[in-house]
Amino acid sequence: GENVEQHPSTLSVQEGDSAVIKCTYSDSASNYFPWYKQELGKGPQLIIDIRSNVGEKKDQRIAVTLNKTAKHFSLHITETQPEDSAVYFCAASRMGDMRFGAGTRLTVKP
Amino acid sequence: DVKVTQSSRYLVKRTGEKVFLECVQDMDHENMFWYRQDPGLGLRLIYFSYDVKMKEKGDIPEGYSVSREKKERFSLILESASTNQTSMYLCASKPGQGPSNYGYTFGSGTRLTVV
Numbered sequence: 001g002e003n004v005e006q007h008p009s010t011l012s013v014q015e016g017d018s019a020v021i022k023c024t025y026s027d028s029a030s031n032y033f034p035w036y037k038q039e040l041g042k043g044p045q046l047i048i049d050i051r052s053n054v055g056e057k058k059d060q061r062i063a064v065t066l067n068k069t070a071k072h073f074s075l076h077i078t079e080t081q082p083e084d085s086a087v088y089f090c091a092a093s094r095m096g097d098m099r100f101g102a103g104t105r106l107t108v109k110p
Numbered sequence: 111d112v113k114v115t116q117s118s119r120y121l122v123k124r125t126g127e128k129v130f131l132e133c134v135q136d137m138d139h140e141n142m143f144w145y146r147q148d149p150g151l152g153l154r155l156i157y158f159s160y161d162v163k164m165k166e167k168g169d170i171p172e173g174y175s176v177s178r179e180k181k182e183r184f185s186l187i188l189e190s191a192s193t194n195q196t197s198m199y200l201c202a203s204k205p206g207q208g209p210s211n212y213g214y215t216f217g218s219g220t221r222l223t224v225v
Contacts, residue, residue, distance in 0.1 A: 009150075032211035043114070043200055043216030044153075051211070089152065093211050096141070096204075102152040 002027040004092050006101025014109050019080050021104045023090035024072040030092040033066060033073050038087045038103075048075070080108045113137075116201050116217035123224050129188040131220050133201030140207060142184035143214065144168075144176065147198040156199075159184055160207075191224045198222075 003026040013019050025033075031052035036044035050057045050064045050073065057064050061080075066073040073092075077084055085108045090101040117132040135142065141160050145153040145168075155168030157176040165176050173195060177185045184203075188195055198221050202214040 006152075034213045036214075036216075041218070043202075043218045044214075045216065046213035049213055096206070096210050098214070100153040102150060 002030055002092055002094060002097065002099040004090060004099045004101045006090050006104055008104060009102065010105045010107070012107045012109060013080050015080060015082060017080055019077045019084070019106055019108075021075045021088055021090070021106070022072060023074070023092070023101050024070075025092040025099075026071065027092065027094055028068075028071060030094040032093040032098075033064070034091050034093070034098075035062075035064060035075050036089040036091070036100075038089065040086075044089055077106075080106075082108050082110050084108050114201055114203055114215050114217040116199075116220050118220050119218065121220060121222045123188075123191050123222065125192060125224055127188075127191045127224075129191050129222065129224075131186040131188075131199055131201075131222070133184045133186070133217055134182050135184075135201075135203040135215070136182065137203060137205070137215065138181070139203035139205050139215075140181070141204045141210075142178065143202045143204075144174075144184065144186045145200045145202065146170070147200055147219070153200065156186065188222075191222075193224050196222060196224045 006023045034049035038044040063076045114135045143158040144156040159178045175187045201217040204212045
């Protein structure tokens with residue numbers, strides 16, 4: 001079955017810097033890749049997603065890139081702010097079978 | 111505001127008790143899921159349902175069962191709670207028929223402690 005690996009497990013950046021979180025997946029048939037943000041005491045919230053027919057997608061300060069050949073995808077956050085501090089999960093899905101990475105705890109220091 | 115509501119934020123139960131975790135969604139979604147979240151292990155799928163009265167085992171169904179009598183409600187049951195079931199439990203739903211690729215809407219979670 002699908003296996004999703006996520007790196008790094010923790011990431012600390014200064015406010016205003018960029019943050020990048022990377023994920024790899026094993027099932028070449030996976031075709032949907034969402035990213036979730038989980039703030040303290042809350043459930044994960046979908047922040048951006050990308051489908052396999054697209055290489056890059058951007059929404060304001062966040063962007064996701066997908067390399068199907070290498071089977072990896074990344075989340076990029078620019079101009080980070082303290083409210084970006086949270087745990088971020090990547091996921092890969094094939095026919096609705098969604099597998100999650102282990103999560104990255106991002107800390108943005110003011 | 112559409113949402114997934116989990117009935118309890120925190121629960122403390124004794125070993126051997128039967129525990130019910132309730133989840134309700136108001137988005138008319140066909141698909142509902144139960145995950146447990148543990149540090150370093152991410153989200154692991156316990157059970158899911160693509161339709162009323164339908165259920166499928168996920169990756170770690172042992173010690174759990176589910177019930178979906180109505181479209182909007184998906185209950186997770188711990189038949190005889192054990193300490194290794196101490197965890198954060200997350201309910202989620204998504205639209206689409208059957209195995210379709212859409213993002214999930216998660217509830218806020220229930221932190222269960224079994225003593």
